[in-house]
Amino acid sequence: DAKTTQPPSMDCAEGRAANLPCNHSTISGNEYVYWYRQIHSQGPQYIIHGLKNNETNEMASLIITEDRKSSTLILPHATLRDTAVYYCIVRSYTGTASKLTFGTGTRLQVTL
Amino acid sequence: DAGITQSPRYKITETGRQVTLMCHQTWSHSYMFWYRQDLGHGLRLIYYSAAADITDKGEVPDGYVVSRSKTENFPLTLESATRSQTSVYFCASSRSTGGNQPQHFGDGTRLSIL
Numbered sequence: 001d002a003k004t005t006q007p008p009s010m011d012c013a014e015g016r017a018a019n020l021p022c023n024h025s026t027i028s029g030n031e032y033v034y035w036y037r038q039i040h041s042q043g044p045q046y047i048i049h050g051l052k053n054n055e056t057n058e059m060a061s062l063i064i065t066e067d068r069k070s071s072t073l074i075l076p077h078a079t080l081r082d083t084a085v086y087y088c089i090v091r092s093y094t095g096t097a098s099k100l101t102f103g104t105g106t107r108l109q110v111t112l
Numbered sequence: 113d114a115g116i117t118q119s120p121r122y123k124i125t126e127t128g129r130q131v132t133l134m135c136h137q138t139w140s141h142s143y144m145f146w147y148r149q150d151l152g153h154g155l156r157l158i159y160y161s162a163a164a165d166i167t168d169k170g171e172v173p174d175g176y177v178v179s180r181s182k183t184e185n186f187p188l189t190l191e192s193a194t195r196s197q198t199s200v201y202f203c204a205s206s207r208s209t210g211g212n213q214p215q216h217f218g219d220g221t222r223l224s225i226l
């Protein structure tokens with residue numbers, strides 16, 4: 001699986017959009033971009049994933065650049081409960097038991 | 113929707129003891145996984161299972177045993193616990209292992225071995 005690079009930390013004011021970047025310049029054509037988050041003392045929580053197109057669900061939006069070398073997770077209206085470590089992961093869509101490789105992630109702090 | 117549950121949430125035991133961590137999912141997912149999370153190492157895959165009675169090793173399987181007699185359960189056993197196995201253990205499940213299928217995690221078991 002391709003390696004990802006994320007900033008170690010970010011701050012966001014409550015109610016504003018949080019834009020979390022991820023670089024995955026070595027991504028292959030069959031690799032998906034996944035986002036998870038981990039709130040203190042809880043298990044990783046799946047947020048969203050995509051291959052080429054931008055995706056949106058009830059939690060967030062995922063914007064993938066045309067060359068697929070980077071992506072941005074957008075939390076449209078961040079709340080204090082969104083304070084967590086966010087992990088960007090790229091993952092092959094073929095093969096057996098493709099484990100998730102979590103890097104160090106971005107620690108997002110949402111403040112009043 | 114119960115999802116995936118792990119028990120116990122916290123466990124303290126002594127070196128040499130056997131301990132079993134339980135994982136139960138209600139989605140009828142085929143695949144189940146066990147990870148451990150340690151500072152400086154992120155999450156590491158211990159074992160996984162593709163279906164009932166089918167299990168395979170991950171990247172750090174030594175000292176652990178798994179079984180899967182029913183689709184919904186995937187217990188992890190430490191046959192003779194060591195201090196190096198002090199960690200937070202997460203169970204996960206997914207419909208398949210294809211890249212388009214997310215894994216969903218439980219809330220973990222925090223295991224301390226004295």
